[in-house]
Amino acid sequence: MTTGWPGWRRRLYEVAGLRPATIVMYHSINPQTGLRPDCISPDTFARQLSLIRERYRLVRLRDLRRAMNDGDPRRPVAITFDDALGDFWEYGYPVLKGLDVPATMFVPTAWIGIPNVMTAAQITTLHVDGLVEIGAHTVTHASMRSLDPAAMWREAIESRRALEALLGSPVRLFAYPFGQRHHFSRASGRVLARAGYELAVTSCWGTLQPVDRPLELRRIDFKDGDAESTLAAKIEGRYDWRIAVEAAGLVARALRLRAA
Ligand SMILES: [Zn+2]
Numbered sequence: 001m002t003t004g005w006p007g008w009r010r011r012l013y014e015v016a017g018l019r020p021a022t023i024v025m026y027h028s029i030n031p032q033t034g035l036r037p038d039c040i041s042p043d044t045f046a047r048q049l050s051l052i053r054e055r056y057r058l059v060r061l062r063d064l065r066r067a068m069n070d071g072d073p074r075r076p077v078a079i080t081f082d083d084a085l086g087d088f089w090e091y092g093y094p095v096l097k098g099l100d101v102p103a104t105m106f107v108p109t110a111w112i113g114i115p116n117v118m119t120a121a122q123i124t125t126l127h128v129d130g131l132v133e134i135g136a137h138t139v140t141h142a143s144m145r146s147l148d149p150a151a152m153w154r155e156a157i158e159s160r161r162a163l164e165a166l167l168g169s170p171v172r173l174f175a176y177p178f179g180q181r182h183h184f185s186r187a188s189g190r191v192l193a194r195a196g197y198e199l200a201v202t203s204c205w206g207t208l209q210p211v212d213r214p215l216e217l218r219r220i221d222f223k224d225g226d227a228e229s230t231l232a233a234k235i236e237g238r239y240d241w242r243i244a245v246e247a248a249g250l251v252a253r254a255l256r257l258r259a260a
Pocket of ligand 1: 178
């Protein structure tokens with residue numbers, strides 16, 4: 001899409017010499033795709049990654065900003081996972097390893113080891129293997145915007161400290177639980193910066209990364225049934241009209257809350 005809101009943002013990027021980048025959000029990789037609406041089968045996951053590798057280039061989330069500015073004409077795409085689900089370990093990680101694709105896993109630290117979530121030993125193995133970088137996803141999977149400043153700070157700093165104690169390495173990446181616009185704020189971004197985070201991803205739709213706001217990065221996601229043409233369209237920003245739809249939804253939500 002070259003007209004409308006995403007269109008002028010794209011032109012600003014071109015003027016700045018930046019290439020647009022895409023961050024993909026996954027949750028569950030499982031052969032039983034009916035378990036959750038966002039579930040992708042292992043075979044589909046492998047096909048999606050192969051397509052991305054053929055047409056674009058797969059980079060680590062922490063390298064995304066550099067890749068937007070390095071002169072390589074291929075669009076950088078970063079793969080991310082939220083929630084540290086057990087089926088990632090069982091089905092998702094073997095696919096990443098088989099294709100040698102790097103990814104980031106965002107872990108709510110209070111969930112580690114509960115049923116259907118990875119154990120501390122599995123998360124440590126991901127870190128030691130080096131293909132999957134571990135990021136924080138709060139302690140309790142809280143909606144950051146709903147918290148008072150002290151609770152917001154605890155969710156940010158205690159999740160980072162718990163992961164750093166587990167892994168013995170710095171943790172600088174964060175994903176907002178739920179991640180829609182009403183789940184984070186400028187205040188929560190300031191808390192993340194103070195807690196030592198360098199990049200944070202939301203669940204707001206979009207491929208054009210706001211480089212001036214590294215703590216509010218947008219992501220896209222796929223459905224198990226997405227055709228190749230749909231995957232490419234989503235990666236290349238032709239679904240970025242959803243940015244305007246989500247903004248309209250936020251306005252409607254604010255009006256409803258004010259009327260209530
Ligand atoms: Zn989550």
